[in-house]
Amino acid sequence: MILADENTDFLVIGGGMVGLSTAFQIKKKYPDSKIIILEKEDSLGKHSSGRNSGVLHAGIYYKPESVKAKVCIKGSKRLIQFCQNEQLEIMKCGKLIAPQKIELDDQIDYLFQRGLANGANVKIIDEKEFLDRVPYGFTASGRALWSPNTCVVNPKNIIKRLKEKLESKGIIFIFNSKIKEITLNNNLIKLSSKLSIKYKFLINSAGIQTDRIAHKFGVGLNYKIMPFKGIYWKLSPSCPLKFKTNLYPVPDLNLPFLGVHVTPDLNGNINLGPTAVPALGRENYRNTENFEPLMTLDFFKELANQWVTNKGGFRKYSTEQLLHGFKPFFFKAAKLLIPDLKSDYLIPSEKVGIRAQLFDINKKELINDFMVEEGKDSIHILNAISPAFTASFEFADLIIEKIKF
Numbered sequence: 205m206i207l208a209d210e211n212t213d214f215l216v217i218g219g220g221m222v223g224l225s226t227a228f229q230i231k232k233k234y235p236d237s238k239i240i241i242l243e244k245e246d247s248l249g250k251h252s253s254g255r256n257s258g259v260l261h262a263g264i265y266y267k268p269e270s271v272k273a274k275v276c277i278k279g280s281k282r283l284i285q286f287c288q289n290e291q292l293e294i295m296k297c298g299k300l301i302a303p304q305k306i307e308l309d310d311q312i313d314y315l316f317q318r319g320l321a322n323g324a325n326v327k328i329i330d331e332k333e334f335l336d337r338v339p340y341g342f343t344a345s346g347r348a349l350w351s352p353n354t355c356v357v358n359p360k361n362i363i364k365r366l367k368e369k370l371e372s373k374g375i376i377f378i379f380n381s382k383i384k385e386i387t388l389n390n391n392l393i394k395l396s397s398k399l400s401i402k403y404k405f406l407i408n409s410a411g412i413q414t415d416r417i418a419h420k421f422g423v424g425l426n427y428k429i430m431p432f433k434g435i436y437w438k439l440s441p442s443c444p445l446k447f448k449t450n451l452y453p454v455p456d457l458n459l460p461f462l463g464v465h466v467t468p469d470l471n472g473n474i475n476l477g478p479t480a481v482p483a484l485g486r487e488n489y490r491n492t493e494n495f496e497p498l499m500t501l502d503f504f505k506e507l508a509n510q511w512v513t514n515k516g517g518f519r520k521y522s523t524e525q526l527l528h529g530f531k532p533f534f535f536k537a538a539k540l541l542i543p544d545l546k547s548d549y550l551i552p553s554e555k556v557g558i559r560a561q562l563f564d565i566n567k568k569e570l571i572n573d574f575m576v577e578e579g580k581d582s583i584h585i586l587n588a589i590s591p592a593f594t595a596s597f598e599f600a601d602l603i604i605e606k607i608k609f
């Protein structure tokens with residue numbers, strides 16, 4: 205909490221994994237600098253960074269020339285190292301990617317080549333090895349891709365520890381504070397608490413609200429965020445089907461979603477999900493909570509427009525996904541991964557997250573790669589979808605390279 209107006213070298217908007225890791229790396233590069241992190245909630249982890257699958261991805265899916273490919277593997281190694289140094293738990297359980305339809309079998313070779321091009325450790329395995337690893341899993345062709353370096357962590361523990369490390373280095377957190385006014389000419393932000401902060405450089409890492417702040421800087425005007433809700437289910441404790449590793453379907457590589465998957469977590473749960481259902485608001489985690497009628501209307505208008513013009517790659521997926529919000533349809537999708545699954549084995553999970561998915565308003569496309577744009581004395585992390593948690597430290601270094609300080 206601050207009690208008086210402040211001057212700072214760096215002002216970071218948003219205490220998610222991207223803001224925290226960027227602040228961490230800035231402090232390394234500019235040890236004498238003053239850094240303030242502004243967080244609108246009363247604590248960290250209320251949005252994506254505290255609500256994700258906790259999977260440290262191993263760099264398989266991404267186009268080799270993409271930013272995601274550049275930062276995922278190195279970022280994962282750095283986050284694993286951070287967890288080890290800080291004695292935070294990591295489950296080195298690996299991950300399988302299996303085709304749910306025979307015609308998707310050639311995607312295994314494609315993903316294998318892509319993984320190799322990105323420097324990932326991947327191996328194509330046969331049905332025997334697949335069933336040894338996931339006795340209750342399904343591969344339509346008898347083949348699967350094995351990624352031994354995929355891990356599972358507890359994201360909330362990681363951000364909690366990062367906050368402690370940042371505070372020990374003198375970084376100031378301001379909670380419960382919303383931006384009321386931005387005066388670009390003299391780099392001044394007025395907060396809802398009536399206090400002001402004057403900054404030399406601002407980092408906008410506000411997750412699902414980033415575009416709204418960027419627009420105030422005249423940045424990213426061709427883009428807006430479309431929120432996709434990720435609902436999870438879990439296997440009931442009495443379910444006899446056990447999983448010690450992640451099981452993912454072969455995804456549609458034209459979309460930024462990986463499909464409903466099986467993920468064991470550090471609390472002993474076997475989670476299934478997340479879906480990618482159009483959300484009724486950017487923070488609409490449950491029912492009508494934080495319902496945004498205009499935004500919802502806009503989302504469905506974009507979806508309808510995609511059907512009418514027959515353009516835009518996400519219309520079929522999003523429409524299908526609408527049904528996945530209902531248990532019978534989710535169960536049907538999950539059964540493709542686990543043929544012996546019974547409806548009774550699926551119980552609701554308290555886990556739910558919303559993806560801050562960037563959309564190109566002119567091209568009518570979802571943006572697949574990370575995207576960062578510069579503004580006056582500021583940088584705006586417009587698209588920090590998965591695997592931004594995994595990649596955060598390496599991604600932060602890329603962000604910092606662009607800072608003119």
Ligand SMILES: Cc1cc2nc3c(=O)[nH]c(=O)nc-3n(C[C@H](O)[C@H](O)[C@H](O)COP(=O)(O)OP(=O)(O)OC[C@H]3O[C@@H](n4cnc5c(N)ncnc54)[C@H](O)[C@@H]3O)c2cc1C
Binds near residue numbers: 252588
């Ligand atoms: C369902 C789901 C599953 C996922 N699974 C994985 C996974 O397994 N592995 C992986 O690597 N990634 C995964 N991701 C992606 C990952 O969670 C995100 O890429 C990452 O957390 C983004 O971090 P962030 O800091 O950009 O956003 P956030 O964590 O959302 O942080 C942004 C912060 O900004 C704050 N804020 C917003 N507006 C303001 C404002 N005006 N003023 C001050 N503060 C503000 C918010 O309160 C929030 O704390 C998943 C995401 C979802 C939704």
